[in-house]
Amino acid sequence: MSGPQCCENPPTLNPASGQGHVEELGGLKSYVSGSSDSNLAIVLVSDVFGYEAPNLRKLADKVAAAGFYAVVPDFLGGEPYVPENAERPVTEWLKDHGTDKGYEDAKRIVEAVKGKGASAIGAAGFCWGGKVVVELAKTGAIGAAVLLHPSLVSVDDIEGMIIFTFGVKAPIAILGAEIDHRSPPELLKQFEEILAAKSEVDARVKIFPKVSHGWTVRYDVADEEAVKCAEEAHSDMLEWFAKFVK
Template sequence: MASSQCCENPPALNPAGGEGKVVDSFGGLKAYVAGSDDAKAAVVLISDVFGFEAPNLRKIADKVASSGFFVVVPDFLHGDPYAPENAERSIPVWIKSHAPENAFEEAKPVIAALKEKGVSTVGAAGYCWGAKVVVELAKANEIQAAVLLHPSLVTVDDIKEVKCPISILGAEIDKTSPPELVKHFEQVLSANGVAHFVKIFPGVAHGWSVRYSHDDAAAVKSAEEALADMIDCFNKNLK
């Protein structure tokens, strides 16, 4: 189960944030989209438990789009992100009504909609909760590249079934996916001959790549490094 560490440092959500636009339906889901409609490679970004209105996530989407990708950030949480202030709904209770497996099924029409608009290759990146959705897509041959950032709920058995190139970016200080587990993931990928890039970021905690403070220069630097690694994975495998 996802640990309480998943829920630290909640962002101030902004439904109007970002340089892209919010559309009422992309593959059946409300979504934030950014990038050129003519792009032949697309990226689906999948949020953590705080959802698609997180300002840092939208900044990341804009930067991925500026690298030549059409980017979609679907609202897999249906306007119901986790709210730490709601004491009656702990993270295990919240996850029961927001199972990553459901989002995996909802992602398939999003990918189909991308292909209908002329996209030839699709990658997906997921943060924490979203990483579980991405690994399900990677197991099902739905995507051509996957990036997991400080994953939650992802198991060794999941990694054994990955079918596409994958990058896994872990945190040194992470109870949810500790470095030992991430290194185990790496061993499995090597044994299975799956193209992979695995990195443990020193001195950072779970959530560092998307829930960072812009006032913390070291945190921003680590988050930007993770973003560069993500874009590198997509440049190598989608273009």
């Protein structure tokens, strides 16, 4: 995570973006979109730039339009990573925003969403958020997982997801980039081999050509090709959740 690629193309954060609204959920400010009466919910776990990223909120709105209650919590406590702050490089920033804490917060979010009536919950994690979602899936807290250009996820993590200590087989899709130093194609192919060895596990690993780490939420909206690549990943994510979160 200390590599620069995770911090490239930072979004211009906008607390007013999106069609939904912000409310407190599980003790965290959260951007929510869609009807809370839906019994199907998706938690989107951001990258290091946090829950005010317009493209991420736009994706949450898309998830809501597909019939889910979409939740984007502020796991970073109002302190997203700021690349311009040379006095606090990402390695230092991570000391205060570790994925372990993100996982503990995420468990509370899942319980809060269940408290609103959700009977089936999926989670998608982007970069930093990918590790949080892996931890949720390991413990059976969610019914389906999607990792998009994840960081900090190891072979041991993927193996841990299929041990099923709790008897839960959470279907997992991993959407990766061809150009990614954090989760290079070689690592993703290892993940695929591990998952393929467990035929009872619903799993998919897809490597998108000619795209870089972060392409699903840090794309330039004026770049037609970048938007097209991001939307393909969004569609794959939604198809996964439509199939397994029900």
